[in-house]
Amino acid sequence: MSDQLKISAEKRTEFGKGAARRIRRADKIPAVLYGHGTDPIHVTLPGHETLLALRASNAVLTLNVEGDEHLALAKDVQRDPIKRVIEHVDLVIVRRGEKVVVDVPVHVEGEAGPETVVTVDHATLSVEAEALHIPETFVVSVEGAEAGTQILAGQVELPSGVTLVTDAEALVVNVTQAISEEALEAELAEAEAEAGIEHEESDAAAEGAEGEAAEGEAAEADAEEKTEEA
Structure with a gap:
């Protein structure tokens, strides 16, 4: 309080x-x-x-x-x-007994299910409470929550005498599926392609390609020389 x-x-x-x-x-x-x-x-x-x-x-x-x-x-x-x-x-x-409207911080505790990401969309909730009995925080547990879990403002437990002012349908906590590294790279590549971004070939890759080409030309010349000798 x-x-x-x-x-x-x-x-x-x-x-x-x-x-x-x-x-x-x-x-x-x-x-x-x-x-x-x-x-x-x-x-x-x-x-x-x-x-x-x-x-x-x-x-x-x-x-x-x-x-x-x-x-x-x-x-x-x-x-x-x-x-x-x-x-x-x-x-x-x-005044004593007077009710005031304040923003109270949301504190998320617990560990959600494996391979999930927890996002806090509303870090505070607006409530009406008696001036001398304002909650310090609202605790929201995500212990074991699976991907797809959504906690709305109206689902947050409030102490007696405290009234929610924030829209009850406002999203407070969202638990989503964690994206794999491969999927992230694929999304990035797709986004870059749509944006017309082209990556220049690195010096190392260019040198490697040039080396392979030179080796191929040398091998081809060798083969031609052996054919002529035969």
């Missing part, structure tokens, strides 16, 4: 890229808190505590903003694509 940790936040009055860089250098994270008709509150969060709290998706935090407490759902966490550090967080104010 969703994490609910208490974090002290500070209101911020400086904005822009320069201010954000200064905040991050101080091991803090710029964030904005909004929802329920309130004006957005721009805050600064402690870096290490926030990083730990947001390890789980859809974390719910209890924010103490200079004496005022707010329950907040981490709606959007922006990370540096290289360093993976948190650059900014969008937080939505929620």
Whole structure:
């Protein structure tokens, strides 16, 4: 279920890229808190505590903003694509008992049948759940599944009180027959032929062919010479 940790936040009055860089250098994270008709509150969060709290998706935090407490759902966490550090967080104010729509990750476990390939078509499922009881993941087992097995969104087991928002017919996991190396090469050759791709003969193959031709010519000349001598 969703994490609910208490974090002290500070209101911020400086904005822009320069201010954000200064905040991050101080091991803090710029964030904005909004929802329920309130004006957005721009805050600064402690870096290490926030990083730990947001390890789980859809974390719910209890924010103490200079004496005022707010329950907040981490709606959007922006990370540096290289360093993976948190650059900014969008937080939505929620109420106890309130239901929210969130995307929950799908975790596939188990080993499918021999010579099969397991493909995850939907890595998350959109559901409606109580803000303080959001599932961390949905577990889908493919143990022993044969080629041709398909698991749809409506077949994924959901906890009590959680309602599926994603189309029930959406394909989540697909188990197919693994293609052999020979079949893969044949398909590749067919595709290249249709595309008009021709492979140039390699130097080694060309040299081999030239050598064989030279040997053939020599043998033929030898035979002619013996015929003349006879």
